[in-house]
Amino acid sequence: MEQQEQYKEVTIKTxxxxxAHFGHQRHRWNPKMKRFIFEERNGIYIIDLSKTLQQIRNAIQVVMNTVSKRKSILFVGTKKxxxxxxxxxxxQCGEFYVCERWLGGTLTNLTTIRQSIKKLERIEKKIALNADDLTKKELSLLTKExxxxDRNFSGIRSMRKPPxxxxxxxxxxxxxxxxxxxKLGVPVMALVDTNCNPDPIDYIIACNDxxxxxxxxxxxxxxxAILQRKQELKLTTAKEDLEEEDSSKEEQEGAK
Structure with a gap:
């Protein structure tokens, strides 16, 4: 994905x-989503996109603020x-993700998760350094493991604390x-369809998920939005470093 070239601005039209406006059938809805529904059409709930658009604008500010605070973001989505x-x-934006299976304790028992990641690193090292000394069976078993x-942990390998x-x-x-x-007090932003319970979600984006x-x-x-804020922070840091360098040079020249 060439993010800068293909990025499509979110509008009611897009x-x-x-x-994004198509919800679930009437019999599958969650009544708590009523406030985000525009109407029912042919037995299907239609989501109010004017509210969705405002929610997305708010969500963009939230992710940018999170980046500004130097906090990480974890993307989660395991459906096909x-x-x-x-x-x-x-x-693309240098953040963490889980897209295969959420293993219980990924956040609440991070120490155990880290142990599994270290095991992965040991196996990779063993294969890289000793592949020629391993039997076909040993190599096959290690490769499968x-x-x-890697399938379970590739997106969170460097995550050492909750996002x-x-x-x-x-x-x-x-x-x-x-x-x-x-449980850990980590805010949750979610794409929420008409069959979901929105109550646990801090930042709701009502849409067809x-x-x-x-x-x-x-x-x-x-x-x-994440990439944009990271680029702004990078430029700000570079400018501050340059100003600090110039200030240091002036002090040195003044001391001569």
Missing amino acids: LLESG QAKSLIRECAT QIKL GLLIVVDPSREHIAVAEAK DALKSIKLILEALTH
Whole structure:
């Protein structure tokens, strides 16, 4: 994803084009989502996109503020429609992600998770240094273990403390991740469909969380905001370093 070239601004029009307004069928709704519903059409709830747009604008400010505080962000989405986008967007903006399976304790028992990641690192090192000395069976077993561990932990390998924000696609599916975040006081932002309970979510984005285009549009907007703020911070830091260097030179010249 060439973020700067392909980034599509979120508007009512682009939300409509992505199908973000289509909720679930009437019999599958959660009444707590009523305030985000515009109308019912042919047995399907239609989400109020004017509210969604405002929620996205608010979400953009939240992610930018999180980056400004030098806190990390963890993207979570394991459903088929979301997993590749979760990995792609998080990687693009240099943040953490879980897109295969949420392992219980990923946040609340991070010490144990870190032990599994260290095991992965040991296996990788063993394969890299001793591949020629291993039997085919030994190498096969180690490789299988490596693939399994890498699939589960590749997106959080360098995460040594809980993130500053969780971004979730489908909080009903990722309810364990949401519960762990709430337990630790980590704020949760989520793409919430009409069948979800919005109560545990701090920053709600009411939308179709099943349509690939809808998920892509919103995640890319958040990714773009993260990258933008990181670039601004980088420029600010560079300017401060330059000013400090100039000040130091002036002091040295004055001392001569």
